[in-house]
Amino acid sequence: MNVIAEISRWAIPLLLLLIPVIAYLRKVPVYESFVEGAEEGFKTGVRILPFLIGMLVSIRVFVDSGALNILSHWLQPLFALIGLEADFAAIIPLAIMRPLSGSGALGVATQLINEYGPDSFIGRLASTLQGSTDTTFFVLTVYFGSVGIKKYRYALKLGLLADIIGLIVSVWIVTKVFY
Amino acid sequence: MVNLIWLLMLAIGIIVSAFNGHIENVTISAMKAAELGVEVAIELIGVMSLWLGLMRLAEEAGLVKGIARIFGPAIRRLFPSLRPDSPALGAIIMNLSANILGLGNAATPFGLKAMQELQKENPTPDVASPAMITFLALNTSCITLIPATIIGVRLKANSVNPTEIIGTTIVATGCAMFMAILVDYFIRRRRKT
Numbered sequence: 001m002n003v004i005a006e007i008s009r010w011a012i013p014l015l016l017l018l019i020p021v022i023a024y025l026r027k028v029p030v031y032e033s034f035v036e037g038a039e040e041g042f043k044t045g046v047r048i049l050p051f052l053i054g055m056l057v058s059i060r061v062f063v064d065s066g067a068l069n070i071l072s073h074w075l076q077p078l079f080a081l082i083g084l085e086a087d088f089a090a091i092i093p094l095a096i097m098r099p100l101s102g103s104g105a106l107g108v109a110t111q112l113i114n115e116y117g118p119d120s121f122i123g124r125l126a127s128t129l130q131g132s133t134d135t136t137f138f139v140l141t142v143y144f145g146s147v148g149i150k151k152y153r154y155a156l157k158l159g160l161l162a163d164i165i166g167l168i169v170s171v172w173i174v175t176k177v178f179y
Numbered sequence: 180m181v182n183l184i185w186l187l188m189l190a191i192g193i194i195v196s197a198f199n200g201h202i203e204n205v206t207i208s209a210m211k212a213a214e215l216g217v218e219v220a221i222e223l224i225g226v227m228s229l230w231l232g233l234m235r236l237a238e239e240a241g242l243v244k245g246i247a248r249i250f251g252p253a254i255r256r257l258f259p260s261l262r263p264d265s266p267a268l269g270a271i272i273m274n275l276s277a278n279i280l281g282l283g284n285a286a287t288p289f290g291l292k293a294m295q296e297l298q299k300e301n302p303t304p305d306v307a308s309p310a311m312i313t314f315l316a317l318n319t320s321c322i323t324l325i326p327a328t329i330i331g332v333r334l335k336a337n338s339v340n341p342t343e344i345i346g347t348t349i350v351a352t353g354c355a356m357f358m359a360i361l362v363d364y365f366i367r368r369r370r371k372t
Contacts, residue, residue, distance in 0.1 A: 007325075011280050011282065012282065012285065019240070020233075022240050022242060023237070023242075026241065028239040028240050034232035034233065034235065037231045037232040037236065037238075040228075041225075041226075041229070041230075042228060044227055044231075045220050045221070046220070049216065049217065052220050053213050054185070054216075055216075056212040056215055056216045056219075057189070057213055058185050058188045058189045058192075059188060060215075061189055061192035061193060061209055062188035062189065063192075064196075064205075064207075065191075065193070065195040065196040065199070065205070065208075066196075067188075067191050067195040070195065103219075113332055113336050114336050118337070118338035118339075118341070119338055123333075123336075123338075124344055127326070127344040127348075128347040128351055129351075131281075131323055131326025131328075131348040132323060132326070132347075132352045133320075136319045139315065143291065143294050146291050146295070147297075147298040148305060149298075149304075149307050149311070150305045150306070153306065153307050154312060154366055155316070156180055158312060158316045158359060158366070159316060159319045159320070159359075162316060162320035162355045163320075163355070166351050166352065166354070166355035169350060169351040169354040173347045177346070
């Protein structure tokens with residue numbers, strides 16, 4: 001596992017070094033090309049701004065109102081079906097939050113880890129969940145929005161299906177390994 | 180479906196706030212979230228510009244084509260509708276690599292770049308193409324070898340073994356990704372016939 005962690009630590013510095021050096025050796029005007037490419041960053045950022053704001057407002061109003069906790073309570077029987085014991089119901093808000101908002105989910109996960117301890121069952125499950133599913137809803141609206149796609153077809157269903165599988169397997173494997 | 184979920188979250192949030200007698204929270208939350216949206220976008224402009232600048236260098240040096248040639252054969256099977264030399268493949272591979280290594284803020288610029296390239300080959304500009312849906316399914320379910328952020332959180336919370344969740348994360352993401360690829364494959368096959 002340490003090897004993988006080292007690769008992750010070195011990946012960006014190495015890319016920052018190797019790409020410009022190779023480009024220079026291949027006679028690319030490195031600085032000018034870099035600036036040309038970077039220009040696109042601004043346009044893309046501005047283009048996705050309305051989608052970010054729209055999504056964040058709706059999610060924040062929902063979560064801050066306390067509706068997330070009510071929904072978590074209602075959904076508890078469903079989570080019991082996939083093997084989550086009632087003692088660990090504190091994890092449910094995170095599971096709901098995860099596909100909606102990355103920063104929101106990270107906040108919930110951090111709070112769970114600090115409250116129950118990183119090496120508790122809930123702490124480990126929260127860590128695994130946070131690391132293993134993505135903010136599907138968010139990625140979809142921003143990515144599609146950035147190129148002007150209005151009809152998502154089956155994309156959302158497929159993404160959410162993957163999230164549910166990730167959730168079920170997370171509960172199963174953490175129970176199996178750590179409980 | 181997105182329109183409905185968006186409306187439901189907003190409306191339910193407001194109704195619950197009203198019932199709890201904290202209706203003024205809605206105003207604060209909405210304003211704060213709008214501000215946060217700008218912050219996130221501004222930050223993203225910085226990282227996007229950095230990575231898209233590097234991406235341009237890599238393209239002009241022929242590196243992106245090289246990477247696409249090495250990993251292309253495996254990835255191309257998942258995207259049968261793309262031209263074999265499609266520039267989208269390079270961006271897709273870079274995005275997935277960044278995801279696998281847990282480099283979240285490098286993944287987004289490559290992902291948005293991939294979407295732009297995919298859009299160029301999309302015959303119906305306002306409807307998602309099958310290649311886009313496959314890409315997004317891969318992107319959101321992608322196997323993660325280093326969940327870097329959460330390891331940092333665990334470290335700060337004084338975990339005895341902050342990296343012990345790497346194994347469980349790999350299993351969970353691996354299963355999710357496998358299912359996403361499988362289901363996507365069957366949906367595409369069924370829609371074609």
